[in-house]
Amino acid sequence: MKKDIKIPQATTKRLPLYYRFLQNFANAGKQRVSSQELSEAMKIDSATIRRDFSYFGALGKKGYGYDVNYLLDFFRQILDQDEGANVALIGVGNLGNALLKYNFQKNHNTRIVVAFDTKAPMEGHEINGIPVYHPDRLEEMYQKYNVELAILTVSSRSAQMIANRLAAINAKGILNFTPVRLNVPDTMKVMNIDLAVELEALIYLIRNSD
Amino acid sequence: MKKDIKIPQATTKRLPLYYRFLQNFANAGKQRVSSQELSEAMKIDSATIRRDFSYFGALGKKGYGYDVNYLLDFFRQILDQDEGANVALIGVGNLGNALLKYNFQKNHNTRIVVAFDTKAPMEGHEINGIPVYHPDRLEEMYQKYNVELAILTVSSRSAQMIANRLAAINAKGILNFTPVRLNVPDTMKVMNIDLAVELEALIYLIRNSD
Numbered sequence: 001m002k003k004d005i006k007i008p009q010a011t012t013k014r015l016p017l018y019y020r021f022l023q024n025f026a027n028a029g030k031q032r033v034s035s036q037e038l039s040e041a042m043k044i045d046s047a048t049i050r051r052d053f054s055y056f057g058a059l060g061k062k063g064y065g066y067d068v069n070y071l072l073d074f075f076r077q078i079l080d081q082d083e084g085a086n087v088a089l090i091g092v093g094n095l096g097n098a099l100l101k102y103n104f105q106k107n108h109n110t111r112i113v114v115a116f117d118t119k120a121p122m123e124g125h126e127i128n129g130i131p132v133y134h135p136d137r138l139e140e141m142y143q144k145y146n147v148e149l150a151i152l153t154v155s156s157r158s159a160q161m162i163a164n165r166l167a168a169i170n171a172k173g174i175l176n177f178t179p180v181r182l183n184v185p186d187t188m189k190v191m192n193i194d195l196a197v198e199l200e201a202l203i204y205l206i207r208n209s210d
Numbered sequence: 211m212k213k214d215i216k217i218p219q220a221t222t223k224r225l226p227l228y229y230r231f232l233q234n235f236a237n238a239g240k241q242r243v244s245s246q247e248l249s250e251a252m253k254i255d256s257a258t259i260r261r262d263f264s265y266f267g268a269l270g271k272k273g274y275g276y277d278v279n280y281l282l283d284f285f286r287q288i289l290d291q292d293e294g295a296n297v298a299l300i301g302v303g304n305l306g307n308a309l310l311k312y313n314f315q316k317n318h319n320t321r322i323v324v325a326f327d328t329k330a331p332m333e334g335h336e337i338n339g340i341p342v343y344h345p346d347r348l349e350e351m352y353q354k355y356n357v358e359l360a361i362l363t364v365s366s367r368s369a370q371m372i373a374n375r376l377a378a379i380n381a382k383g384i385l386n387f388t389p390v391r392l393n394v395p396d397t398m399k400v401m402n403i404d405l406a407v408e409l410e411a412l413i414y415l416i417r418n419s420d
Contacts, residue, residue, distance in 0.1 A: 098308035
């Protein structure tokens with residue numbers, strides 16, 4: 001991969017999808033695939049796919065398409081899929097509880113290893129086999145469980161305060177389910193999933209299509 | 211708004227966010243705001259904000275910025291925020307159950323009015339005040355509750371089948387939480403929220419930042 005090229009966030013978000021669909025093609029015994037076939041399977045237009053792939057160098061051949069296994073190796077390397085990541089979940093309310101039970105593990109080794117909730121006892125208890133501690137022990141347990149990133153499902157009013165504490169211990173990333181736009185240092189990556197915003201955007205699309 | 215211009219989906223997704231942050235500025239008593247101020251509050255770079263706004267015509271004045279109330283009226287109209295929408299939730303598992311309890315209603319009248327689950331009795335029962343019916347009654351209740359769009363939280367293997375049934379009754383939109391890429395007619399809008407993909411993309415960002 002060309003290390004000096006900055007890949008757009010929209011492309012980044014599609015990388016795990018490419019990986020998943022290439023796995024499907026490989027599992028179906030396909031050895032090569034065209035951008036058109038990927039486009040139909042993934043519901044992404046083929047120009048976007050070709051542009052995305054171009055960020056990583058010329059991976060396809062005209063009239064041949066892409067070699068499935070080569071691409072798969074390539075994306076596996078890029079995504080570090082084999083390595084996995086330890087995830088902390090902060091805030092075990094309705095959504096947090098659902099995510100604790102959600103299977104993030106299907107294709108890789110990434111999983112929630114520890115959770116935090118204000119209602120949990122200091123000594124911790126288990127939900128779904130995952131230890132849940134009081135947030136007072138956040139910093140201690142973050143180190144102990146070797147956490148790489150946090151899923152934030154706390155209330156809006158606690159979100160920035162938790163983000164500050166994570167920044168103070170050099171945490172690297174937050175998957176932010178709160179509607180708050182977090183202030184964090186540049187060294188920390190934040191990905192926002194705002195369910196109300198997604199819903200409103202869909203309503204807009206429905207009402208403004210021709 | 212220029213009706214002939216196709217607005218990119220990335221811009222569309224930011225519209226509800228603009229609306230929310232403009233409300234914050236208005237609530238704080240601000241009458242005008244610069245793209246820089248919006249940029250700092252929203253964590254979106256100001257060039258993106260100016261480009262987004264340009265899709266809707268020249269809304270700001272150089273050296274003055276944007277008129278908060280004018281923008282607020284403008285986005286309210288675009289988003290039809292006053293009208294609200296009736297939403298159906300299909301699949302009351304862990305995630306579906308969390309979404310039933312999630313408050314989509316904060317700033318508008320959009321809400322889940324009916325839900326469906328294979329474990330619900332034919333005559334229906336209530337969860338959190340929301341009627342839940344067996345999926346056999348999907349088509350009937352979709353009409354009865356005047357549903358505009360569906361949140362899909364069923365298992366992967368049921369997702370396409372449910373999408374087909376929704377397409378058959380001319381349903382307009384799906385907020386798709388399953389990892390399946392749905393085949394739907396062009397008249398139907400689909401927005402995908404794939405939690406595993408978001409998590410993987412964040413891990414990629416963390417590991418590939420300089």
